[in-house]
Amino acid sequence: MEELRGHHGTWRIDDETIRIRFGSGRKVPTLLKSLGGCSVPMAAVREVDFDPGGRKQGWRLRLRLAEGTDPYAALGVPGRDGLTPLLLTGPHEGELLAEYFAEQIVASARLARETLTEELDPREVTRGLVARPPLQVRTAEGSASFDGTRVRLQWDGWLASTVKEKEKSRDYQLSEIESAQWYPPVDITEGYLRIVLRGVTIPEATALDNDLFTLASHGSKGSEETLLMAATVNAHVAAAEEPRAEVAALGAGTAADDGGEAIFSTIRELGRLHAEGLLTDEEFSAKKAQLLDRL
Numbered sequence: 001m002e003e004l005r006g007h008h009g010t011w012r013i014d015d016e017t018i019r020i021r022f023g024s025g026r027k028v029p030t031l032l033k034s035l036g037g038c039s040v041p042m043a044a045v046r047e048v049d050f051d052p053g054g055r056k057q058g059w060r061l062r063l064r065l066a067e068g069t070d071p072y073a074a075l076g077v078p079g080r081d082g083l084t085p086l087l088l089t090g091p092h093e094g095e096l097l098a099e100y101f102a103e104q105i106v107a108s109a110r111l112a113r114e115t116l117t118e119e120l121d122p123r124e125v126t127r128g129l130v131a132r133p134p135l136q137v138r139t140a141e142g143s144a145s146f147d148g149t150r151v152r153l154q155w156d157g158w159l160a161s162t163v164k165e166k167e168k169s170r171d172y173q174l175s176e177i178e179s180a181q182w183y184p185p186v187d188i189t190e191g192y193l194r195i196v197l198r199g200v201t202i203p204e205a206t207a208l209d210n211d212l213f214t215l216a217s218h219g220s221k222g223s224e225e226t227l228l229m230a231a232t233v234n235a236h237v238a239a240a241e242e243p244r245a246e247v248a249a250l251g252a253g254t255a256a257d258d259g260g261e262a263i264f265s266t267i268r269e270l271g272r273l274h275a276e277g278l279l280t281d282e283e284f285s286a287k288k289a290q291l292l293d294r295l
Helices: 029-035 092-114 121-127 162-167 221-257 260-275 281-292
Strands: 001-003 009-013 017-022 035-043 045-051 059-065 086-088 133-137 142-144 152-153 168-171 178-182 189-198 216-219
Touching: 001 086, 009 092, 009 178, 017 029, 029 035, 035 133, 045 092, 045 216, 059 162, 086 092, 121 221, 133 221, 162 178, 178 221, 189 221, 216 221
Parallel strands: none
Antiparallel strands: 001 009, 009 017, 017 035, 045 059, 059 086, 133 142, 142 152, 152 168, 178 189, 189 216
């Protein structure tokens, strides 16, 4: 396994995977320290940008992934290279080595795509680039936590508004979340993490102070951490979509054949999905009751 060291981390590269580990020093961006590390399948790499830079700036190596696999680009920040784990920079004297690695990654990625034995799963690629729950982040307004099944927004910081401070906290189940949005602070404008629920529209006139679906960040405090939270929640939302589609297909399959054995087989499969945490108690109970009514 070959290794390339940069300012903020190390890339370990073999024919199938790029494993990235970040440092913990004072100059390491908060996003990278919070993430700790991640991995990228070679087959997911579509382009490699290499800039040799100059004596002052040093070199830059940036991975561009297959469409739908980069959770940070999906949040609308593909051009903000400082806010992605897919960028490595290093001093000018290491330029030739970094360029060699860029060429090796291009060649390995091409070979990996050509020799794939099964289709690349975008959800698996995305999960490898985000944090593992439980995850908690703090801003001057409060905190957001995610345990894999539920997001909790808590407003107990010194900049929390009266409305949010009175509400204290709200919980949102993964099964009811459509997506997490992230907006960076611009100049003196607050940034924020927003939880978007399925079928729920927030009036455009709603101010952040009164928006109980948001956790605001002020300046650099909490901004990169809330980006990681949004990317992590979205990765888990996407991963949960397949089991729900599978449940729908299971129900459709037994509609044509209401035999008792087919129904009990379907219930057992639903139980497996529920035990693995891919269905909520409510989803499992409702589907089970629907199937038992057919007996």
